Amino acid sequence: MTNDRTRPDLDDTTVEGLGKLSEALETVDQARGLLYGFHQLTGKADLLLQDAVALLREAGQTTLADDLDRDLVGRNVVADRWTFQIVEDYDANYWTAFRALDERARNELAGGDRHVYEARMKQRERTGGHPRHEAGPALAD
Template identity: 80%
Template sequence: MTNDHSSPDRTRPDLDDATVEALGKLSEALETVDQARGFLYAFHQLTGKADRLLQESVDLFEKAGATDLAADLDRDLVGRNVIADRWTFQIVEDFDAGYWGAFRDYDARARDELAGGDRHVFEARMKQRERTQGHPRHEAGPSLADQP
């Protein structure tokens, strides 16, 4: 199915409910993966910060005379892989190139094949159901034709 975006109706009445629901569920799943990706990036940044703080503590232990502890920390923890053979930037890169990339590709494929590329059709239908017609701040727009 393709859509020429000439209809102002974002609810895509030409699509059956099962298709719209399936597209909505896939979109929700991708949004959840996007949220998980954000946590992964936070893990990456926090782990890097922890390593810099660890390096500062090593310097302070050396200044305090705890040279054996400083040497052990420096040898065993500073720059250590967080999982086998990987720093966090490598985990992020693997996630982006693999799982996240594939998820995004399938979401785009489903939208392209079934809804002419239109996004958030499920939500557009929900908005139409839940808004108060004729009430200020409850307008239906913008239309598909107004979308970039």
């Protein structure tokens, strides 16, 4: 890994490509977060449903309570899967592969440096010598 995160040894197109790959991974990470939110909300809904079933049964609404219990409580949300299985499949088959290939690209092309595109952008856009515009770690002041 070089000390200069702007990687002057790399051509602009390679840096731009690495930047787009990084942006794509960040988008996948956001999607993964939404998927975990979906997982947690669906689980919460199932627990609330179970409370509703118990209350309806207590109120004497046994036919409806039985139907809800049988048809919805513990139901698969997609073919043969609960949400934890969807999350696990996403992680194992997409997210992990995406991260590994992003790391490979960074290692092969930029000595493992992350955010080279952003480092160059920071150097272009900051005001040298101005307070709160310092270069920071691994960037030339």
